[in-house]
Amino acid sequence: MKTCMIFYSGTGQTRTLATAAAGIVGADLVEVRDLAGYSKSMMYLKGAPKARRGEEAEIEPAEIDVGAYDLVVVGTPVWAWSPTPAANAIVAALRNCEGKRAVAFATSGGMPGSTLEKLSAKLEGRGMIVAGTFHVSDKDLKKGEGPEGLAEVIRSASSA
Template sequence: MSEPRVLVVFFSRTGTTRRLAGALAGMMSADIEEICDFTERRGALGYLRCVIDSWRKRPAEIVPAGLDPSQYDLVLVGTPVWAGAVSAPVRAYLLQNRSRFRHVGFFCIFGGLGAGTAFDEMRALAGKAPVAQCKVRASQVQRGVRTTALESFAGVLERHLAHYAALEWSC
């Protein structure tokens, strides 16, 4: 019986989601991959593009993934919340890979409202319910606070993986 493989995939415009994804990957001993898109998103004009893409529910044109999610038992997908929605690059990733996920988990960084709506959208885009999800305020990550939400999320994921491994071994 081999150890379950975990992949953390994320998009980060400002670096906040990147910090959280790195912490989560360390906690889960996971591989990590950043989603990169071809749209300029820096500065005020880039921020405006993010909002417009969210309102229109438009996926971004992204760089092809280097890691194949079908090779992982669990894929954890992270996004910033843009105008109450999932980011356009994560929307594209989920649409492109929805048939390759065995199990998924979602995490998001948010400043105000919309985390619940973003999770609903991620669930629909992935075509399956997550084993767990976690929302963290951007201000907590920026202050370097290791949140109890992230620790609880990792604990739920570890229990899921242990259960999954036991089922796979017994078959």
């Protein structure tokens, strides 16, 4: 099953997880850049309220064609217990995604809150079938935990 993993990473933790898990399962990687270019403090001061409201960022690439893939994996950091504005924009930027299987994943400094539920609902709203979700804390990721867990969710979603 051909897999595309699309993610936004604010501090590098989501990138670390996505890169490692993609290497395990052989997924193609697409890293999205938020054109707002938040500093770490602005992520919390300006980005978090936008995340809580479910707003979309201006991102690069602005369109992501997933027509050639069977499974689409979307990853985000957790901001205000929600997907980032960049992750919301990823979902809106997807082209040819209807009917595709999807996995949503998140990284956070603590608990994910309703991040995975909100991201899953957005993917389902685009006509996708969410076949799995995954969360890992930054603390566990730094201990090397997470990549194999996400890879297992992806493998399960691929075979279901």
